[in-house]
Amino acid sequence: MSRIIFLIDLDSFYAQCEQNRNPSLKGKPLVICMYSGRTETSGAVATANYEARALGIRSAMPIFLAKKKATPETVFLPADGEHYSQISEQAMQVFARHADVLEQVSIDEAYLDVSKKTNESFKKAEELAKQIKKELKQELNLTCSIGISSNKLVAKIAASFKKPDGLTIVKPEEIRTFLNPLKVEKLHGVGEVTTKKLNELGVQTVQQLSKFPVHQLIEVFGENKGKLLHNMSLGIDDSPVEETKEKQQFNTIGTLKADSNSFEEISPQLKDFARKLIDRVHEKNIFFKTVSIILISNKLETLTRSKTLEKETNELNVLLKTSEELLKEFFKQNPEMKLRRFGLRVSNFVEQKKQKSLFEFGN
DNA sequence: CCCTCGATCAC
């Protein structure tokens, strides 16, 4: 029962979208930015196209730093999320036509289980991947990178192996050889902190990780992550490609005009965010039980405070009152703490209670 | 098993 899994990644997606609606941008370094609105250049890079990456500009980089690296012809544009979402939906529809199961993991990435469609043949899988690339180019003028293997873990790494417009196939018998020489940080879920800890244990490569005693990994990283690291090092990942599921939380966060420890100064933003979240709650016809405030200090520490309600709700007033209380209580405990950013979250969603029909009532 | 909160990851 071997599977064939694709991970498809749309290349520097936001930049491609912008270049398609304004072809004069083609060939130039292009940087798509999330501006925080505090100063002219405060914010971060969302996407840099390959010409901009050649200048050393990377996503998540502060905009002012990107500007230092930019050449005169470099173009900076604000992100237009609405537009990218629309294009993303169309791309996902192309993928869906060719998948047994489609799991969208972000605006520009999706896993496809194509085991049945390809009759478990990697030869057919390669043809299918080329067909998807062709349709994506013809219909939306987009390029993508595709990784193919027998599980999600390896498909994901394979997709990053050659970019942009790449296609990398790793058959089951090639997995160990493919993974062994890679640095541990190539594994999904191994970021800066985990890499540092592993390096301190003398583990740099996936091969070294595979030889490291699993019980010791569990001691250092806990039950779940320890086992996960061990399995990943062996190329083992049985997690299924699952139809994209409903979100379990909504949050929205923004940067304050100036650092503040005043409830009154933050209140307007709180109200604005509460309305935004309630709109989404109503759209999806759901109820939430937990309200959180998200606080980021001027020292960039993240704090959260939350309250779980007695009863689920979808009311603006309840959200407002609860989050206001949380924020007031926070400042009472931490009067000196200046906040740079502030946000709200609703979570712990409950299925909407349907009215029992009269018919059901009697039974 | 539930709640709270911080940490980590990665888009």
Add this chain to the structure above:
DNA sequence: CCTCATATCGAGGG
């Protein structure tokens, strides 16, 4: 002086 949104884990306390 560094965006925004989501999921998952673990510890600590019920």
